[in-house]
Amino acid sequence: MGREIFLAQLGLMKECGKIVEFLDESGAQKLQPAIQSYAVSEELAEAFYAYHMEFLSQPGGCTNINGPFFNDEDVKSGVWSKFYHFYKPIVNLVEAKYPNLWFSVSIAPSYDDTTGTVVFVENKCGYDAIPVPIVCLNESWKAWHIPFDEPENHEAVYAELEEIHNRMDDRVRRAISRPYIIVQFKGGVLADTWICHDEKEAVALAGKIAGERCRDGCET
Numbered sequence: 001m002g003r004e005i006f007l008a009q010l011g012l013m014k015e016c017g018k019i020v021e022f023l024d025e026s027g028a029q030k031l032q033p034a035i036q037s038y039a040v041s042e043e044l045a046e047a048f049y050a051y052h053m054e055f056l057s058q059p060g061g062c063t064n065i066n067g068p069f070f071n072d073e074d075v076k077s078g079v080w081s082k083f084y085h086f087y088k089p090i091v092n093l094v095e096a097k098y099p100n101l102w103f104s105v106s107i108a109p110s111y112d113d114t115t116g117t118v119v120f121v122e123n124k125c126g127y128d129a130i131p132v133p134i135v136c137l138n139e140s141w142k143a144w145h146i147p148f149d150e151p152e153n154h155e156a157v158y159a160e161l162e163e164i165h166n167r168m169d170d171r172v173r174r175a176i177s178r179p180y181i182i183v184q185f186k187g188g189v190l191a192d193t194w195i196c197h198d199e200k201e202a203v204a205l206a207g208k209i210a211g212e213r214c215r216d217g218c219e220t
Contacts, residue, residue, distance in 0.1 A: 001093075002158025005165060008089035010040070010047040018068035018085055019046035020053065038154045054082055056151040062111045062143040079109035079143045086147065087117050087137075090161065094136070094168045100129045101172065103136075114140040121172055129176045136171040137164070 013019060031052060040048040050068040053059060063069040063078045069085075071078035087105060095103040102124040108116045117140070122133035141147060150156035 001165060002160075002162035005090055005093060005161040006038070006158060007044070008093065009086065009161075010044045010051060012089050013050055013068065013085050014044060014047040016085065018050055018081070020049035020066070020068060021046055034152075055086065055147055056157070058146060059144055075111045076109040079111055079115055080107050082143060083107045083109065083115055083117050087119070087164075090165050090168070091119055091137075094165060094172065097169065098129070098172060098176070100124050101176075109143070111143065114142050116140040119168065121175070134171065134175045136168045136175075139164075 031049065034052060034056070035045065035048065038048065053064045053067040054069060059067065062075060063071070063082055069078045069082040071081075084105065084107060087107075091103050091105055095101065098121075100123065101121050104120045104122075106118045106120065117137065118135055119137035120133050121130065121136050123129055148157050148160055
């Protein structure tokens with residue numbers, strides 16, 4: 001999944017023209033090990049040059065002055081675009097799993113502080129999948145920072161991208177699932193309550209509680 005997200009990011013950047021067309025010979029040579037490590041096709045090489053500038057190496061500012069998102073006239077617009085092209089492909093992959101839900105990406109760009117990205121989810125066409133809109137992602141980091149802990153390690157980058165996807169997916173899944181509520185009474189008085197979103201976990205927990213009831217003479 002992580003590599004699928006990575007390639008989707010490169011694909012969106014290429015589609016929107018957020019690429020670096022030319023590198024000098026020295027720059028191209030320096031990026032060859034990264035190109036090979038990330039197994040980037042020739043078709044996506046220009047998008048990878050841009051991705052490397054902004055997300056895999058220190059940009060030296062909110063956006064790299066030679067990079068695809070630099071906008072000297074509107075710095076915040078450039079920052080917004082940088083975060084949009086990072087998160088939107090991840091959102092698209094999650095959204096594809098939920099055809100009855102609509103996802104929106106809200107970005108509050110900043111060139112001197114953290115930029116916040118929030119993804120909202122709500123019902124599409126009145127379909128009652130979730131009772132109220134929810135937030136499935138709320139992240140912030142400074143635009144001049146690298147978003148990965150180990151940008152030189154492609155497997156670590158893939159893992160971090162997948163982790164963002166999985167957190168979003170888990171939040172949506174929990175919102176649309178019908179919770180299983182298990183209660184325990186002792187002496188006719190409510191003693192404890194459990195909420196599970198997974199049927200197997202709920203059945204296992206209910207069985208465990210029932211066993212304790214038989215042993216202790218409690219009513220569940």
